[in-house]
Amino acid sequence: MFTRQIDKRLKTTFILFGALAAVTGLSAYFGLHPRVSDVGYRPEQPVPFSHKLHAGDLGVKCMYCHNTVEQAGHSAVPSTSTCMNCHTAVLPESPRLEQVRESSKSGKPIEWRRVHKLPDYVNFNHSGHIRAGIDCASCHGEVETMGVVTQMHPLNMGWCLDCHRDPVNMVVPAREISGIFMGMKTYEEVADMWANEPPTWGDGKWLSTWRTPDKRMLTWKAPSELDSAAIQAAMQAHEEGFLGVGVTQHTFLADGPAADGMSVPKKPALGPENCGSCHY
Amino acid sequence: MATSSKRRLPIFLVIIAGVFIVFWVGLLSGSIMWTSDQPPLMVIPDMDNQSKVSPQEQVNYFADRSADRAPLEYTIPRYAEFYRATSIAEAEEMYSNSLPSSEWILARGKNRFETFCAVCHGAEGAGDGTIGERSATLKPPSLIAPGALTLGYTDAHLFHIISMGQNIMPGYRDKLKEVDRWAVINYVRSLQRKHLGEDALQQAHAQPEADMAMNEGEDMTDANAEGEQQ
Numbered sequence: 001m002f003t004r005q006i007d008k009r010l011k012t013t014f015i016l017f018g019a020l021a022a023v024t025g026l027s028a029y030f031g032l033h034p035r036v037s038d039v040g041y042r043p044e045q046p047v048p049f050s051h052k053l054h055a056g057d058l059g060v061k062c063m064y065c066h067n068t069v070e071q072a073g074h075s076a077v078p079s080t081s082t083c084m085n086c087h088t089a090v091l092p093e094s095p096r097l098e099q100v101r102e103s104s105k106s107g108k109p110i111e112w113r114r115v116h117k118l119p120d121y122v123n124f125n126h127s128g129h130i131r132a133g134i135d136c137a138s139c140h141g142e143v144e145t146m147g148v149v150t151q152m153h154p155l156n157m158g159w160c161l162d163c164h165r166d167p168v169n170m171v172v173p174a175r176e177i178s179g180i181f182m183g184m185k186t187y188e189e190v191a192d193m194w195a196n197e198p199p200t201w202g203d204g205k206w207l208s209t210w211r212t213p214d215k216r217m218l219t220w221k222a223p224s225e226l227d228s229a230a231i232q233a234a235m236q237a238h239e240e241g242f243l244g245v246g247v248t249q250h251t252f253l254a255d256g257p258a259a260d261g262m263s264v265p266k267k268p269a270l271g272p273e274n275c276g277s278c279h280y
Numbered sequence: 281m282a283t284s285s286k287r288r289l290p291i292f293l294v295i296i297a298g299v300f301i302v303f304w305v306g307l308l309s310g311s312i313m314w315t316s317d318q319p320p321l322m323v324i325p326d327m328d329n330q331s332k333v334s335p336q337e338q339v340n341y342f343a344d345r346s347a348d349r350a351p352l353e354y355t356i357p358r359y360a361e362f363y364r365a366t367s368i369a370e371a372e373e374m375y376s377n378s379l380p381s382s383e384w385i386l387a388r389g390k391n392r393f394e395t396f397c398a399v400c401h402g403a404e405g406a407g408d409g410t411i412g413e414r415s416a417t418l419k420p421p422s423l424i425a426p427g428a429l430t431l432g433y434t435d436a437h438l439f440h441i442i443s444m445g446q447n448i449m450p451g452y453r454d455k456l457k458e459v460d461r462w463a464v465i466n467y468v469r470s471l472q473r474k475h476l477g478e479d480a481l482q483q484a485h486a487q488p489e490a491d492m493a494m495n496e497g498e499d500m501t502d503a504n505a506e507g508e509q510q
Contacts, residue, residue, distance in 0.1 A: 023304075030308035038320040040313045058410045061395040067455045074335040085450040089417040108344045114336075119328035150315055179395035184387045 034154035042150040043113040047099050055144035061179030062136055062143070069136075070181070073125040077112050080104045115149050116140070123280050133182055133190060135172040138163070144177055160278065168194075363443045363453045371440035379462040381470060389467025392460050396452055405471050417448055423468055424475040431472060431484035438465045 002010070030036060054060045063069060065078040080103040087097055103110045118124050129139075136143060141152030153159055163170040173194040174180040176187045185193070306312040322328065333339050337347040356362050365371035379385060394403060402408035405423035412419040423430045430438065442461050445451035456464065472481055 027304075027308065032321065032323060033310075034320070035310035036308060036314075039310060040315040041318075041320055042315045043317055043319075058399065058414070060399050060410075063395050064399065064455075077336055081450075081454075086411060086415075086418065089448055090411065090415045109346045109348075111338055111345065119326065120330040120332060120334065121327050150313075152313075154310075179391065181388060181391040184383060 034156040034159075038154050038156075039151055041115060042148050043115060045112055045148065046110055048096050050147045051143050051149060052145055052147050055177060059177070061177060063179035069126045069130050071127055073123075073127065075126050080110060115151055116155060118155060121279060123278055130180055133174045133180060134167075135174045135180065136178050137175065138170060138172040157278075361453075361458050365440055365443075368437050368440050371443075372434055372436040375436045375439050377435035377439070377462055377465060379459065379466060381466045385463050386467055386470055388460065389463035389465070389470075392456060392464050393467050396455060397464070400449070404475070405468060420449065424471050426476060426480065428472075430468070431476070431481060434485075435462075435465050435469075438468065 054065075055062060065082055066075045067078075068074065068076040080100055083097075083100050084104050087100060091097060099110060102108075139153055139155075141150070143149060171194070173191045174182050174187060175191075182190050303312065307314060333347045335348060338345045339347050342349070351357055351360075365374050393401075393405075397405075398409055400409040400411050400418055401420050401423060406425070407420050407422040409418075409420075422428055433441075439461060441449070442456065442464060443451055443453040452461070469481065
C-alpha cells in the first residue's frame with residue numbers, strides 16, 4: 001500500500017506509541033496504588049520536632065506523649081503542655097521552640113500536620129490493637145529512627161486485611177520503647193513467645209487475645225474455648241481493683257491491659273473480617 | 281532507528297534503559313520509597329473527607345481551630361476523674377491507698393513508672409534519667425536512697441505529688457488514671473523495699489513527721505500509709 005519507507009515509519013510509530021501507552025498505563029495503575037502514592041508522605045511540621053531525638057536518643061516512651069492509645073480509638077498527638085513538662089527547664093530559650101512557648105501562653109494548639117489519615121468512613125481503633133500487644137512499629141515503621149514522621153505503610157483496606165488474615169507475619173510484638181503494658185511478661189518473653197509459639201488465627205472465627213493473671217497470655221482463642229478457671233482468675237483481678245474487666249458472651253477482655261476504663265470495642269463479636277467492624 | 285538497523289545497540293543506552301526499568305519497577309512495586317511533602321494524590325475522593333469533625337482535626341469554626349473542645353465551665357465530663365485536693369494536707373484527708381500490692385498491680389505500676397517517670401527519675405527511681413544528662417534542673421532527688429524524703433511521705437502525699445507535681449516536676453493527673461497512680465505508688469514502695477529493705481520503710485513511717493521539709497505542721501498519721509502494705 002505504502003512505500004516501504006512509510007510502512008516502516010508507521011510500524012515504528014505504532015510500536016513507540018504502544019510502548020508509551022503501556023508505560024503510562026502501568027505507571028498509572030500501579031503508581032496510584034496507596035503503596036506508591038501514599039507511602040513516603042512526609043509533611044514539614046510547624047515545629048522541627050524529632051522523634052529520633054526524643055524517642056530514640058532520650059528514650060521517652062511513645063505512650064508518654066501518645067498516652068491515649070491504650071484506651072481510645074484515636075491516638076493523641078500531645079498537647080503543648082506535654083512539651084512544656086520538659087521544655088520549661090530544657091532549652092527554655094531555643095528559637096526552634098518559639099512556637100511551642102507561644103502556644104503554651106495563648107492556649108492555641110500547635111497545628112501539627114496530619115501524616116496518617118484513613119478516609120472518614122473507616123472506623124479504626126488503636127486500643128484494640130495496642131491491648132493485643134501489637135507494637136506501633138507494625139503499622140508506623142520505626143518512628144524512633146525518624147527525624148520527621150513518614151508514612152511507611154499504605155493503610156489501604158488490603159493492608160488491614162492482610163494482617164488480620166495472617167497476623168503473625170506482620171505483627172511486631174510490643175517493644176520496650178512503646179511502653180505497651182504486657183502484664184507480667186517482659187518484652188523479651190513476649191517476643192520469644194511470639195517467635196516460638198505464635199498465636200494462631202483459627203478458622204475464620206473471631207479470636208481474641210486474652211491475658212490472665214495465671215500467666216496465659218497471647219494465646220488467641222475462640223470465646224467458646226474459654227475455660228471457667230480463666231474467667232474466675234479474671235474476675236478475681238477485677239475484685240482486686242482493676243476496673244474494665246469484662247466477661248461478655250463473646251469476647252473476653254481479661255484484666256491486664258484492659259486495666260482501667262478502656263473502651264470495649266464497638267462491635268466486639270463481629271470480628272475483623274466483618275465489614276461492619278471497620279465501616280461504621 | 282536503532283531497532284531496524286543491524287548495528288548493535290550502544291552499550292550505554294542499554295545500561296540507561298536497564299537502570300530506568302529497575303528504578304521504575306522498584307518504584308511501582310513499592311520497594312523504592314519516594315518521600316514527598318505533598319499530600320497523597322486523590323483521584324476519586326469518594327467520601328474520604330466528610331464534613332464531620334474527628335478528634336484532633338483542625339476546623340475553622342472555632343477561633344483556636346481545634347476540634348477538641350474543653351468542657352464548659354462548671355461542668356465535668358462523665359466518668360472523668362477530678363482531682364480535688366489543693367494541698368498535701370487536703371490530699372491526706374481525702375485520699376488513701378486501697379490498692380493491694382499484688383503481682384499484677386506491681387507489673388502495671390512498673391510499666392506506668394517506666395513510661396511516665398523513668399525519663400527523669402531513672403528506671404529504678406535513683407534520679408538518673410536521661411533528661412538529667414541534658415538539663416541542669418530536671419534532676420530529681422533519688423526515691424530509693426537511704427534517707428530519701430519520699431520514704432517518710434504518706435501514700436496520699438505521693439499521690440498529691442504525682443497528681444499536681446512539685447516545683448519543677450509536672451503533674452500527671454491528665455495522663456495517669458487514679459488507679460494507675462496508686463499502682464505507681466505501690467511500685468515505688470516496692471522499689472524502696474527492694475533497695476532499702478522493709479525495715480527502712482517501716483522506720484521512716486514510724487518517725488514523727490516533724491523533720492520533713494516539704495509540708496509544714498499538719499499532723500500525719502501513718503494509718504493510710506500502712507493500709508497499703510499487703
